[in-house]
Amino acid sequence: MNDSPAQTVPAGIDDILDQTRADRQAVDRLIVDRLASDVVLVNQISQHIINGGGKRMRPLVHLLCARAAGYAGRDHIKLAAIIEFIHTSTLLHDDVVDESSRRRGQVTANRMWGNAASVLVGDFLYSRSFQLMVELERMRIMHILADTTNTIAEGEVLQLMQMGNPDLGVKDYYQVISDKTACLFAASARLGGVLGELDETDCDRLADYGLYLGQAFQIADDVLDYRADGDQLGKNTGDDLAEGKVTLPLILALQQAAAGEQALIREIVEAGGSDRFGEVRDIMLRTGALDEAMRQAGSLAEKARRALSVLPDSDAKTALEYLAVYAVQRGF
Helix, strand or coil: CCCCCCCCCCCCHHHHHHHCHHHHHHHHHHHHHHHCCCCHHHHHHHHHHHCCCCCCHHHHHHHHHHHHCCCCCCHHHHHHHHHHHHHHHHHHHHHHHHCCCEECCEECHHHHHCHHHHHHHHHHHHHHHHHHHHHHCCHHHHHHHHHHHHHHHHHHHHHHHCCCCCCCCHHHHHHHHHHHHHHHHHHHHHHHHHHCCCCHHHHHHHHHHHHHHHHHHHHHHHHHHHHCCHHHHCCCCCHHHHCCCCCHHHHHHHHHCCHHHHHHHHHHHHHCCCCCHHHHHHHHHHHCHHHHHHHHHHHHHHHHHHHHHHCCCCHHHHHHHHHHHHHHHCCC
């Protein structure tokens, strides 16, 4: 007879946010406290980004993994804030590199205050995150986060190198999204296991969960860039194509398109701009590229769920399983 308590299955993302409300509010308070600066512009830009909406998925993954691993202390609050600072700093830098004008439905910081200010405040958030890390006085945590921030930077450079390259292959695409996006999800999950004092093998499995979740999350984002409308997406539809960013849907369309359609896509990618966005999206629909990309995202989400088998049953584990579903269903 199984006497373990039944787990509550979330009906949606709002249930998970309610479940983690106390921890998330503590993270928010710490973020507000540690954003304070004597430099007015730092405060303005930091508040603009931090308060700009979003589910804060990476800190959420960390909070849930720590609880699912049996951690009962408070260091997960500080680590969640560190993770959010690192992520936010990458957003500031991303928007400058991509020349973006909208993020999460609002005007980007670089459009409001200029590129130089955005880059420098991004640097401030990076340095603030490392100040918080030092306070934890745990060398293993610092190693994980230092390696992660370095990998993110490499991913950014790798993506920049591949801009406007229609010959980018699936393997290289996965390398970009693993380094640029999924590695912070992986670190967020691994650090939950570290706090819960799981053994190295189990921490590796949690990192696998984060990696697969992050990959699925990014692929779904890349599909939404062609399938959603701008208000739903929170940024301008077709931004990826306009920037010459080759993502999985585009790679798959090139593989399946007729010769004339391939030539058209290559020309558009190399030239940049979104004037012919509709033509490219039509080719994706005809070739089934968007559906295939989502099939791959769904497969990754399932691998993420299976990686959680190392955890005992709990509401936190059930919430993590739901996040894998949410990653590929949001906005569709």
